[in-house]
Amino acid sequence: SIKENKAEQQAINAVPGIKDNETRASEWGKNYPRQYDTYMQTRKSEDITDVLKQDPALVVMWAGYPFSKDYNKPRGHYYALEDNINTLRTGAPVDKITGPLPTACWTCKSPDVPRLMKRDGELEFFTGKWAKYGDEVVNTIGCGDCHDNQTMKLTLTREYLKRGLDAEGSLKTADATHQDMRSLVCAQCHSEYYFKKTEWDDKGTKKTAMVVTFPWNKGFAAEKMEAYYDELNFSDWTHQLSKTPMLKAQHPDYETFVTGVHSRNGLACADCHMPYVREGGVKYSSHKVGSPLDNIANTCLNCHKGTEKEFRATIDKKLARKNELAKIASDVLAKAHLEAAKAWEAGATEEEMKAALQDIRHGQWRWDYAVAGHGAFFHAPEEILRTLGGSINLGQDARLKIRIVLAKHNAVDYVAPDFSTKEKAQALVGMDYGKLVEEKKTFLNGLRQEWIKQGEAKGIYDPESRKDMKLKTSYN
Amino acid sequence: SIKENKAEQQAINAVPGIKDNETRASEWGKNYPRQYDTYMQTRKSEDITDVLKQDPALVVMWAGYPFSKDYNKPRGHYYALEDNINTLRTGAPVDKITGPLPTACWTCKSPDVPRLMKRDGELEFFTGKWAKYGDEVVNTIGCGDCHDNQTMKLTLTREYLKRGLDAEGSLKTADATHQDMRSLVCAQCHSEYYFKKTEWDDKGTKKTAMVVTFPWNKGFAAEKMEAYYDELNFSDWTHQLSKTPMLKAQHPDYETFVTGVHSRNGLACADCHMPYVREGGVKYSSHKVGSPLDNIANTCLNCHKGTEKEFRATIDKKLARKNELAKIASDVLAKAHLEAAKAWEAGATEEEMKAALQDIRHGQWRWDYAVAGHGAFFHAPEEILRTLGGSINLGQDARLKIRIVLAKHNAVDYVAPDFSTKEKAQALVGMDYGKLVEEKKTFLNGLRQEWIKQGEAKGIYDPESRKDMKLKTSYN
């Protein structure tokens, strides 16, 4: 009522009292119940969408790389840590030093990460295997990832973002405005990265850190990052079938967003993904970071006229356009890998294959850049379609070159085998999927349970953060 | 002052007194001086931009078709008739029955066309060679193309548009609103067309008309029109090099515009290309149909915030994206034609080539659809980039298939020759350009001059409409 509104307008601005290094959201939430409640609602986005099943070509394209084992669409922040631990990508370590992945894989999953970086130093944090910190990284993405505990100001808790921004140059960290910060807190994680091998000296001991690094020195565009990687002669892995030195793009959400119309009009991620909501006379940011389409009335319609239905239709159309070109590209690239494998088998030389492999590297990079950011079809539709057009061209160029090699080795009629289901594709690349799942389950029932207990014992783990968690994976 | 304004207002509302079938703009202009003055300013857009020079691949892609001889970017409506007569495409007829082109080529160049359609009947109008009406189609695009002479209401003077709209179905002619009409008058000409061969009976004599027809029955998208043409087994010509039954897309401005964001928000062509301007106290429609960028303040900035510089930058970026993919596509397709020619030469069979030629047909159609509307990169950037992505894929698919055929005929190493300049490309397709120009000049100094004189004699020609006209062509 009108009277209530007046009262509510006054009842605000409680003074925070949050301990340093507090990583438990429920503790912060005591002071900020509205933000906490909405934050906890990210668990409503709980469905697993298996991308490898949707487009099995990806299994072929990533052969020899963890992504070929398991890759899903993102869910709510509530699940970030859980999914990281459950994915087949992180494998089944049995102790602190078994792999396959490095500590860096925790980086974007928890506020325990900045805590550990402070405690152990950034280089030590990035040294060793993932399992090393299993009993320390115990809370999913939370307040401490984005806020300063003293002032509640938005803050960057990851140094590598600051280094990335400063190297890129168009927005130096020191110049970031409040509105910029409403995007940059997201850019800490929603950006393309690679692990930079860094030798360092720990009081006399030589160690090797795998430091999360943003490849931004030459710019944000697909071609610019490609040039950066080429110059370093960097590759994420060598493709199992085609032997191409490959690049993997991971969610360049921020980099593509800035090319889009909303960024050019001054919007930040939080404008759509954390819109202001009103309760009585009070407004606050919804911390239910998720699809803005769940709340079109309070996001799009703040600035646009039209109906929810119209906006859904517009977005569907954009998605369909992206999917059309992305599907062409993945089909072309998967075939290129298989045809290259055949060429090697038929006796092709490195010299003969070199140019084609370079095309595969660049073509697949562009495709990945365009699709790995799941929102980019909307954030930056034109840039994405442009990049996919380039990807298709390079992929086909590679196939043309390989076809000539095949002809020279008497295999001009080779037809790539069928990879139309996830199972067929996994069989093609010789993956023992059953075994991966078995090992993973052993890990989940064993070491993983230990981690929870140890976290609890140390008093850093927040049981609230996994309340009613159900095991949902692509394989169970 | 207010007094002045009132006076001006009365002048503008004067009752028109325009004769039926009046095609001379200066006569209409006596009643509507503001509209006439701005209309005459379309002559300020006078520069010829030779597209074949910009991208010589087009000469190869259109080999055997008039477009390979001469193709420029559009200029102002003031030049429509002039350019139609001057282009090498219309050749050098010597009398009323020499070709190469049909009467249909006048269709979108003059208000004399609806006059003749009324006088002779639509089918008679579309029968015979272009030169047949050289002394009747004498005034460039003018008032009578868009307005009713009694009421000044916007009106559709071309029946084929009505047939097209009704067949397509999403906007039936009878349902067109005032705002729709502000686009539909343009759609009479700014649409993709083909000449439908139509046998008819002229009081006992069998005649064949080439009727301008819009291929819209299945929809406006590139794929839909393609399906329409495929179903009819229609082709505009058979490619000189690759022997492909080709399709030519001409300026699908309207069809692509409707997929874009401005159309979805209810805008019409006239909103940007004929913005309201204010003189004294009254707003009227600028009839200087041209680039809205000449008047950003009255167009974009009327609805958008921002600076002229920002809008120019946005548009440049869109253009660069389109150009990037369009250049890839034209390069791929030109090579496909040359490689196909080589395959034929090496002894390929129809059976071997069939699938590849189908890919060329579809790939080039999509490219043409995307680029032939010169504003589509802005009107509908996403649809254009999507279509170009598909074009590149099909073009490369064709090349892959042809490469296999080449391999079978011992020509796997064939490299397409250089077509990097207009001259080289014309030489490649064996065009005697010098001769074309000579013949054209003879025509321009001979028959063409006759036409003007006869028009004058008949009292239908408006000398004002060519006041200070300078001969500008790509070849002089």
Add this chain to the structure above:
Amino acid sequence: MKYLAIFLVVAVVAVFANLVHESKMLSYLSSDPKVCITCHTMNTHYDTWQHSSHRNRATCVDCHLPRDSFVNKMLAKARDGYHHSLAMTLKTYGPNLRISNDAARRIQDNCISCHRETVSQMLTNSALYDKVEDGRVQMGRPCWQCHRDVPHGTMRNLMATQNNFINKVL
């Protein structure tokens, strides 16, 4: 039943009286824009108007209420006043208010009445057609399809005017 009826009547009167008091409803009879912002839901619109070219040219009622006759004006005012009060009390409104068809028609009439000279050619043009895009408004096309910023700007969420009239929790 009888008691229930009496209770209901009393309740309705009480609610209404409270409403009249709390919302300073009687002040609605004035044409001072400040009247409209007795409800915080109108703050954004007040604020955007106040920063607009029309600040010194037209008040809320100049655009939003009929200007043809005093009776129509008062009738519309009563209707809107009732509707808005009810919505305010029951909180049936969302973060973005949308102009009603009736109100759109009135506004357009008012734009035209002030700018009749300027738009006379447009009126003449539109008079030629029966089928128009937007049947709600005179001329078939709202002025604010082009003049998108007049006078409220394009962003009108009730929380859009930062910190002015509504407190942000921290």
